[in-house]
Amino acid sequence: xxxxxxxxxxxxxxxxxxxxxxxxxxxxxxxxxxxxxxxxxxxxxxxxxxxxxxxxxxxxxxxxxxxxxxxxxxxxxxxxxxxxxxxxxxxxxxxxxxxxxxxxxxxxxxxxxxxxxxxxxxxxxxxxxxxxxxxxxxxxxxxxxxxxxxxxxxxxxxxxxxxxxxxxxxxxx
Amino acid sequence: xxxxxxxxxxxxxxxxxxxxxxxxxxxxxxxxxxxxxxxxxxxxxxxxxxxxxxxxxxxxxxxxxxxxxxxxxxxxxxxxxxxxxxxxxxxxxxxxxxxxxxxxxxxxxxxxxxxxxxxxxxx
Numbered sequence: 001x002x003x004x005x006x007x008x009x010x011x012x013x014x015x016x017x018x019x020x021x022x023x024x025x026x027x028x029x030x031x032x033x034x035x036x037x038x039x040x041x042x043x044x045x046x047x048x049x050x051x052x053x054x055x056x057x058x059x060x061x062x063x064x065x066x067x068x069x070x071x072x073x074x075x076x077x078x079x080x081x082x083x084x085x086x087x088x089x090x091x092x093x094x095x096x097x098x099x100x101x102x103x104x105x106x107x108x109x110x111x112x113x114x115x116x117x118x119x120x121x122x123x124x125x126x127x128x129x130x131x132x133x134x135x136x137x138x139x140x141x142x143x144x145x146x147x148x149x150x151x152x153x154x155x156x157x158x159x160x161x162x163x164x165x166x167x168x169x170x171x172x173x
Numbered sequence: 174x175x176x177x178x179x180x181x182x183x184x185x186x187x188x189x190x191x192x193x194x195x196x197x198x199x200x201x202x203x204x205x206x207x208x209x210x211x212x213x214x215x216x217x218x219x220x221x222x223x224x225x226x227x228x229x230x231x232x233x234x235x236x237x238x239x240x241x242x243x244x245x246x247x248x249x250x251x252x253x254x255x256x257x258x259x260x261x262x263x264x265x266x267x268x269x270x271x272x273x274x275x276x277x278x279x280x281x282x283x284x285x286x287x288x289x290x291x292x293x294x295x296x
Binding site for chain 2: 039103128129132133134135136
């Protein structure tokens with residue numbers, strides 16, 4: 001009798017372990033915390049890619065409009081994939097897109113934008129990747145939606161999809 | 174010659190102070206980065222990881238220390254950005270009640286069992 005109970009307990013335990021592990025196969029290994037509340041925009045100083053002049057975050061986000069900050073690099077393949085989406089978004093007049101060029105060679109970055117089009121109003125350089133961390137970024141590509149009160153209201157990790165473009169457009173309304 | 178010796182000693186002394194200060198700063202960067210989880214390469218701390226994310230994070234910590242922020246302020250800023258998950262040593266809140274409460278509960282239950290057995294043995 002005791003052996004039977006032990007056997008069933010063992011079977012139950014093994015099935016439980018199997019279920020937990022099987023379920024975790026589908027989930028992403030990158031942890032994304034729930035950042036539901038709005039976050040303050042970090043302050044930083046950087047260099048503009050084309051003008052090669054110093055620019056502050058206050059100067060970049062000075063207008064009374066919605067902003068999108070996109071972290072990208074010429075060496076990042078998913079950035080190339082999401083570029084048409086950014087070009088589509090840049091047609092929206094109530095939105096300004098800021099590019100954060102992450103750990104990139106300026107020459108290659110300029111070539112990338114010349115080849116695929118430039119959706120960014122301003123492109124700033126993040127040579128050491130510190131500004132991306134200040135924004136709460138994980139890697140690239142990553143996109144932040146900033147409202148008129150200068151608060152980060154939404155983050156998209158990974159490349160933008162048609163669905164995310166629809167979501168962004170609905171946030172602007 | 175004496176003046177030269179004097180200046181040499183002063184320069185040496187200043188260098189020692191700078192090195193020991195830099196050492197302290199580095200030690201603090203190491204201490205903080207050991208208590209931060211690498212969010213890209215889980216299972217590793219920021220200190221252990223060589224990923225882009227971890228390298229930038231270490232630079233950011235160093236920058237914050239130079240700006241005069243203390244350890245607690247740096248953790249707070251990072252928790253605001255990435256959530257409580259980024260620190261290994263999490264504080265007590267509604268999400269971590271089980272984490273902090275379970276060992277205490279197990280200790281009390283275990284203690285009660287041991288006490289009960291000892292009392293029973295006596296009588």
